[in-house]
Amino acid sequence: MSCEHTQQLLDAYVDGELDVEKSLAIEQHLSACPACRKRHEARRWVRVAVQSQARYFTVPDPAVRRIQAHLDKAGGGGRTLPARWLSLAATAAIAALLGSGTTFWIGRTSSEDLLTQEAVANHSRSLMVAGRITDISSSDQHTVKPWFNGRVDFSPLVVDLTAQGFALVGGRLDYLDNHPVAALVYRHRQHLINLFVWPDDKSAAAPMRAFARHGYHVLHWSGGGMRYWAVSDLNPADLKAFGELLATQG
Amino acid sequence: MPNSSKRAQFERVVLPHLNAAYNLARWLTRDDHDAQDVLQESSMRAYQYLDGFHGDSAKSWLLTIVRHTCYSWLEKNRPAALTTVFDEQLHGAGGDGPHADNTVPADGPEALLQQKQERHQVQRWLEELPVEFREVVVLRELEGLSYKEIGEIAAIPIGTVMSRLSRGRNLLQRKLNGTVDEES
Numbered sequence A: 001m002s003c004e005h006t007q008q009l010l011d012a013y014v015d016g017e018l019d020v021e022k023s024l025a026i027e028q029h030l031s032a033c034p035a036c037r038k039r040h041e042a043r044r045w046v047r048v049a050v051q052s053q054a055r056y057f058t059v060p061d062p063a064v065r066r067i068q069a070h071l072d073k074a075g076g077g078g079r080t081l082p083a084r085w086l087s088l089a090a091t092a093a094i095a096a097l098l099g100s101g102t103t104f105w106i107g108r109t110s111s112e113d114l115l116t117q118e119a120v121a122n123h124s125r126s127l128m129v130a131g132r133i134t135d136i137s138s139s140d141q142h143t144v145k146p147w148f149n150g151r152v153d154f155s156p157l158v159v160d161l162t163a164q165g166f167a168l169v170g171g172r173l174d175y176l177d178n179h180p181v182a183a184l185v186y187r188h189r190q191h192l193i194n195l196f197v198w199p200d201d202k203s204a205a206a207p208m209r210a211f212a213r214h215g216y217h218v219l220h221w222s223g224g225g226m227r228y229w230a231v232s233d234l235n236p237a238d239l240k241a242f243g244e245l246l247a248t249q250g
Numbered sequence B: 001m002p003n004s005s006k007r008a009q010f011e012r013v014v015l016p017h018l019n020a021a022y023n024l025a026r027w028l029t030r031d032d033h034d035a036q037d038v039l040q041e042s043s044m045r046a047y048q049y050l051d052g053f054h055g056d057s058a059k060s061w062l063l064t065i066v067r068h069t070c071y072s073w074l075e076k077n078r079p080a081a082l083t084t085v086f087d088e089q090l091h092g093a094g095g096d097g098p099h100a101d102n103t104v105p106a107d108g109p110e111a112l113l114q115q116k117q118e119r120h121q122v123q124r125w126l127e128e129l130p131v132e133f134r135e136v137v138v139l140r141e142l143e144g145l146s147y148k149e150i151g152e153i154a155a156i157p158i159g160t161v162m163s164r165l166s167r168g169r170n171l172l173q174r175k176l177n178g179t180v181d182e183e184s
């Protein structure tokens, strides 16, 4: 590949948007061409600078309350469940008391559908509420795993997969399928993954199943006496790779 | 559908992506209050059009509405923000050519990233990018969206996503390298 062609495709290359064949051609060129290597390094640098230094603005609570008020006026049914919108911070606490199925129930759904709804709701709620994503923040599995002692009556498998591209962010206690569950949080690039783990009442392992729901991807399986539900906005292929890494660890 | 179930659907479809919506609105309007106004209006539109959402990505759907609302809002209230002054020194020859920015300061990126002063500068440099470059950089780097998703949201072909991203990054890279005088 020529220098000119390499430069044209450099952004698509750093963004992971090229097919394998073109990526390999670029890699070959980079290993042989110091000038393009420098350009590539500069690209990496500008991306790191923006990702680490440009602010991600989060919506202020009063703005959410104003939207709530407008929907109430429009007859949006907010009166039936007023607690939901009182504040985002209150949402998690109330949902934990009620069980999230109460909030997101849509009726006549299979248990798998319902659990998918619940898991997605838990995931999005964990992202929405500042400080809610983890109760214990650590990339060290030997810090995160013992944290669950006494909080749940089982010992979840906690593995750091940083080397495989899935960094452990931490853990928290959550509530799913009428159980307290261990929620383990992983990060892959900018995408967060919630992995919910709790004991399986069936002894047989269940194969992996994948779903998409409201823009999120869900993957679940069981093995070694535990159920695993992973939720993320990560693409299905990467989420599957994550699940398979964990399934082989268990 | 009844209002209560529509409200529940709004919460399932729209609420999880409200931060992404606000972040885009804030980067396009560059003002807290304006972004909140745009978010409010976008949310009402999303509620109104909810029955029309059957797609797989609620996030892309909502961001499309937010972007559209932002542009209408800017046209009406801040037309100057959409009038891009194309400075030849910034955008001229060399933007993608052999003189494209390929220098990395001796200190390396890590040293830069530790300097708090620089943090504000990167923020400001991104805010100063022409809006058509700024939006693709924000959607790619802060939202982690694919070219295809960005193309759908901004209603442009994937090739245009790539070239705008490349242009935007070239401009930022020049600022980072200090090769462009602040006043020029």
Ligand SMILES: [Zn+2]
Residues within 6 Å of the ligand: A002, A003, A004, A006, A029, A033, A035, A036, A037
């Ligand atoms: Zn080259």
